Amino acid sequence: MPPSHYEVLGVLPSASHDEIRVAYRMRARAVHPDTADGRRSDASEQMAMIAEAWRVLSDVKLRRAYDNQHKGLHAEPLRVEHDHVAYEPVAQGEFPWRMIGFMVAGVIGLVLVLNLLSDPATPSGPDGLLQAGSCVEVDANQLAVEVDCGGKHSGVVRALVGFDMTCPSDTQPIRDRQGMGIACVVTG
Numbered sequence: 001m002p003p004s005h006y007e008v009l010g011v012l013p014s015a016s017h018d019e020i021r022v023a024y025r026m027r028a029r030a031v032h033p034d035t036a037d038g039r040r041s042d043a044s045e046q047m048a049m050i051a052e053a054w055r056v057l058s059d060v061k062l063r064r065a066y067d068n069q070h071k072g073l074h075a076e077p078l079r080v081e082h083d084h085v086a087y088e089p090v091a092q093g094e095f096p097w098r099m100i101g102f103m104v105a106g107v108i109g110l111v112l113v114l115n116l117l118s119d120p121a122t123p124s125g126p127d128g129l130l131q132a133g134s135c136v137e138v139d140a141n142q143l144a145v146e147v148d149c150g151g152k153h154s155g156v157v158r159a160l161v162g163f164d165m166t167c168p169s170d171t172q173p174i175r176d177r178q179g180m181g182i183a184c185v186v187t188g
Contacts, residue, residue: 005053005066013067017058024054130157130176130183143177144185155185 006013009023029035031046056062126146130136134157135149147153158171160181167173167184174183 003049004070005057008049008053009057020054020057024050024058028054128178130160130178130180132157132159134183136174136183136185138174139177141177142174144174144183145177155187157183158186159184 006015009020009027011019011023015023027050028047031043031050033043056066126134126148128146130144130146134146135153136144136155136157137147137152138154139145144157149156155172158168160176160183161167162181165182167182171184171186174185175181176183
């Protein structure tokens, strides 16, 4: 099986145009008749292969057609010996599921460890928005105002209902100070 154009130039299939140009120049200099390697008997054959590889890989349309023709096999370097790179065909399309799985497991583990090492969240004070479980105090205008449950409070909100709805019979309806509805408060 003859070497691919990429192997002839000693570049990867993902090489840029500039990388291919530099590799072509280096390979052409190495087999030129004025060099020691160029005086070998197969120098003209090597130079013809290098020139053909450059002709195909330097033209965008020809390179695309060449890559499509050789789809499924790409070359990955195995070792570098001086200026010669040995290649081995590798099947294309294998997705690194194992690596993705390890990365996901690592991130989950990191989150769990950080959660264990962090201090528990301290409850913040009242934010002024009533919700079920909020402690309330009734102000002078007979409106429910959220307060800290550790201090003095009139009751706890069981539910918030709209103005056109009624609270359960075991709760006291008090208007929300922000006008969002009626707070059904359990007094106690």
